[in-house]
Amino acid sequence: xxxxxxxxxxxxxxxxxxxxxxxxxxxxxxxxxxxxxxxxxxxxxxxxxxxxxxxxxxxxxxxxxxxxxxxxxxxxxxxxxxxxxxxxxxxxxxxxxxxxxxxxxxxxxxxxxxxxxxxxxxxxxxxxxxxxxxxxxxxxxxxxxxxxxxxxxxxxxxxxxxxxxxxxxxxxxxxxxxxxxxxxxxxxxxxxxxxxxxxxxxxxxxxxxxxxxxxxxxxxxxxxxxxxxxxxxxxxxxxxxxxxxxxxxxxxxxxxxxxx
Ligand code: NAD
Numbered sequence: 001x002x003x004x005x006x007x008x009x010x011x012x013x014x015x016x017x018x019x020x021x022x023x024x025x026x027x028x029x030x031x032x033x034x035x036x037x038x039x040x041x042x043x044x045x046x047x048x049x050x051x052x053x054x055x056x057x058x059x060x061x062x063x064x065x066x067x068x069x070x071x072x073x074x075x076x077x078x079x080x081x082x083x084x085x086x087x088x089x090x091x092x093x094x095x096x097x098x099x100x101x102x103x104x105x106x107x108x109x110x111x112x113x114x115x116x117x118x119x120x121x122x123x124x125x126x127x128x129x130x131x132x133x134x135x136x137x138x139x140x141x142x143x144x145x146x147x148x149x150x151x152x153x154x155x156x157x158x159x160x161x162x163x164x165x166x167x168x169x170x171x172x173x174x175x176x177x178x179x180x181x182x183x184x185x186x187x188x189x190x191x192x193x194x195x196x197x198x199x200x201x202x203x204x205x206x207x208x209x210x211x212x213x214x215x216x217x218x219x220x221x222x223x224x225x226x227x228x229x230x231x232x233x234x235x236x237x238x239x240x241x242x243x244x245x246x247x248x249x250x251x252x253x254x255x256x257x258x259x260x
Contacts, residue, residue, distance in 0.1 A: 001027040001236075001240065002024055002027040002028045002239060003027075003029070005028075005085040005086060006030045006031070006032070006077065006081035006083065006085050006086070007024040007029045007030070007031050007032070007084075007085065007087075007088065008031070008074075008077050008084045008086070008087055008088070008121070008125075009021045009024070009031065009033060009034065009090055010034045010064055010088065010089055010090050011034060011090045011091025011113075012031075012033040012035055012088075012090060013033060013034070013036060013037040013045065014035060014190065014191055015188070015191055015228060016140060016188060016232070017033075017034075017035065017088070017090040017091070018045065019232040020088055020090065020235045020236075021033050022049060022053075023232040023233070023235065023236050024236070024239070025049045025052075025055045026053050027236065029055060030055050030057070030081055031049065031055065032057075032060055032073070032081075032084070033049075033057060033058070033060070034059070034060045034064075034091065035091065056080075056081075058080055064091040064112065064117035065109060065112040065113055065117070067116075070117055070120040070121060070124070071120065071124060073121075074120075074121060074124035075124070083125075083129065083131075083132055084128065084129075085134065085136065086135075086138070087121055087122065087125045087135070087136070087137045087138070088139075088140065088235060089117065089118035089137070089138070089139045089140065090140040091113050091114075091117060092113060092114045092140065092155075092192065093109065093192070094110070094155050094192055094196050095154060095155070096151045096196050096200050096203055097151055097199070098151055099151075102153055107154045110154035110155055110158050111154060111157070111161075115158040115161045115162055126169070126172075126178070129173070129176065129177075130173065130178065132177075133177040134177045134178070135176075135177065135179075136178070136239045137166075137169065137178065137180040137181075138182075138183060138238055139162050139166050139180075139181070139182040139183070140185075140231075141163055141166070141182035141183065141184045141250065142155075142184055142185060143184050143186045143219075143254040143258050144160075145159040145162060145163040145182060145184050145250060146160075146163070146250060146258050147257070149219070162182060163250055166180050166248065166250070167248045170248030174247060177244075179238070179243065179244065179246060179247040180248065181248070181250075181251060183231060183238075184250045184251060184253065184258070185226050185231050185253045185254060186219070186220045186252075186253065186255050186257040186258075187216045187217065187220055187225050187226065188225060188226040188227065188228060188231060189225040189226075190228060197211050197212070200215055220255040220257050221256035222255030222256060226253050226254070230253060231253060234251055234253055
């Protein structure tokens with residue numbers, strides 16, 4: 001389905017992004033993966049994608065807080081593969097703290113990684129997509145692009161911001177065969193969620209089980225975590241011809257959370 005296409009997924013050494021990169025590769029796309037982690041584990045994942053799916057897979061260690069590194073990653077991808085046909089802005093971090101205690105450097109990092117990095121990748125990718133008359137931009141937003149939760153001021157602000165960026169760029173490129181959508185998962189069981197449990201326990205004075213049941217899944221009527229495979233399947237759908245009229249949307253995969 002995606003042979004002769006190149007997909008670049010930011011924040012794809014783990015969790016949702018890795019599942020997306022593997023799904024695109026399974027469908028025949030060459031992929032660029034990005035993110036942090038153990039170098040040997042990343043190389044094993046990269047070479048594993050190549051051998052398992054018979055595609056080319058490049059790794060970029062670009063830091064999504066650094067516009068110069070993002071520009072370098074996009075230029076390298078264009079040089080290696082011609083264009084980036086499918087761009088997924090997925091890198092993201094979280095920090096849980098009351099607003100008056102929220103560390104300024106965490107605010108800046110979350111806004112840079114979860115929001116501004118998408119501006120930098122999009123502005124680099126759009127000219128090539130327009131020239132080709134085809135492109136897919138998918139932003140991993142969140143249910144927190146639509147509703148808020150306490151103690152997540154930077155994350156909720158950044159995710160609401162990415163919703164606005166998604167809609168705006170969708171309008172700008174609508175007549176060029178390029179769609180721009182956001183995927184809005186509820187709680188997906190990944191390292192990002194696992195890592196926020198200790199801080200939430202502290203902020204709310206709860207046990208681990210209480211955080212899972214009464215905080216995380218409290219908002220999710222299905223009482224089940226979304227899986228990374230389900231999010232990746234939605235991303236794949238958005239790359240297909242059947243989704244060519246879907247643009248500027250917030251696709252909710254949240255077990256009913258935002259229906260409330
Ligand atoms: P994760 O922690 O498993 O993965 C995050 C990825 O981003 C990793 O590859 C990490 O190395 C990378 N990353 C972090 N900082 C980076 C930086 N400065 N530069 C480059 N890469 C960086 O998390 P995840 O749960 O898979 O989250 C992926 C996306 O999905 C995020 O945008 C997150 O906000 C969003 N999301 C997650 C959930 C959830 O419940 N897990 C729900 C809604 C939205």
